[in-house]
Amino acid sequence: MNTKKTIIFDLDGTLIDSLEDIALCMNTVLKELDLPTYEINAYKYFVGGGVSVLVDNVLKDLNVDSQTQLKETISEKFKEIYDLKLHDKTKPYEGIYDLLDELVKLDYKIGILSNKPHEATLAHVNSLFSKYNLKEIHGQKSHVEKKPNPTAAIQIANSFNTPCEEIYFIGDTMIDMQTAKNAKMIGVGVLWGFRDEKELRDNGATFIVKHPLDILEILK
Numbered sequence: 001m002n003t004k005k006t007i008i009f010d011l012d013g014t015l016i017d018s019l020e021d022i023a024l025c026m027n028t029v030l031k032e033l034d035l036p037t038y039e040i041n042a043y044k045y046f047v048g049g050g051v052s053v054l055v056d057n058v059l060k061d062l063n064v065d066s067q068t069q070l071k072e073t074i075s076e077k078f079k080e081i082y083d084l085k086l087h088d089k090t091k092p093y094e095g096i097y098d099l100l101d102e103l104v105k106l107d108y109k110i111g112i113l114s115n116k117p118h119e120a121t122l123a124h125v126n127s128l129f130s131k132y133n134l135k136e137i138h139g140q141k142s143h144v145e146k147k148p149n150p151t152a153a154i155q156i157a158n159s160f161n162t163p164c165e166e167i168y169f170i171g172d173t174m175i176d177m178q179t180a181k182n183a184k185m186i187g188v189g190v191l192w193g194f195r196d197e198k199e200l201r202d203n204g205a206t207f208i209v210k211h212p213l214d215i216l217e218i219l220k
């Protein structure tokens with residue numbers, strides 16, 4: 001029987017499908033500033049590294065002066081609009097509630113670690129997952145290095161009093177698989193999110209799953 005009973009989930013692209021709301025908010029900002037916008041699917045490759053990487057990605061093909069100032073303006077406006085919006089399109093992926101129900105029944109300790117700003121992470125988790133009463137929910141905080149730096153993942157392991165080697169880290173991008181590797185956790189790459197199997201395997205995924213409930217098979 002498996003004695004490993006702790007799981008850390010990434011948020012965007014793993015627990016929740018947030019792509020459209022992120023894309024709509026960023027496109028609103030870009031339009032406001034008379035900059036080119038992007039198709040929703042392009043954002044699959046822009047998201048994962050936090051807001052600053054998202055902004056770098058939307059700016060990378062533009063030959064604009066004073067990028068730093070522009071970057072700051074876009075980041076601020078994006079955070080403002082994203083915080084205000086009701087995120088009506090953001091939903092857990094099909095099968096996520098069933099998975100969490102099972103994990104709670106099996107007495108798993110569950111944490112969430114996102115590169116989404118901390119306040120937005122809390123807001124989403126509180127609105128969509130409050131019934132699970134999760135104790136370790138962490139977004140990007142100014143004083144903690146973001147993923148793939150392992151610091152926050154290791155802090156969660158310490159709070160749960162579980163050795164890192166026994167923790168499953170579930171995510172949908174290379175950033176998550178690198179975080180798992182850097183924290184010496186077991187990386188599980190999911191294929192319903194923003195990236196493909198090759199990226200997840202190339203970045204150290206120990207397991208790959210196609211549906212949330214497949215995770216239960218790994219835990220057996």
Ligand SMILES: O=C(O)COP(=O)(O)O
Nearest residue numbers: 011012048049050114115
């Ligand atoms: O908002 C982001 O860039 C990433 O968020 P995630 O870490 O939950 O995937």
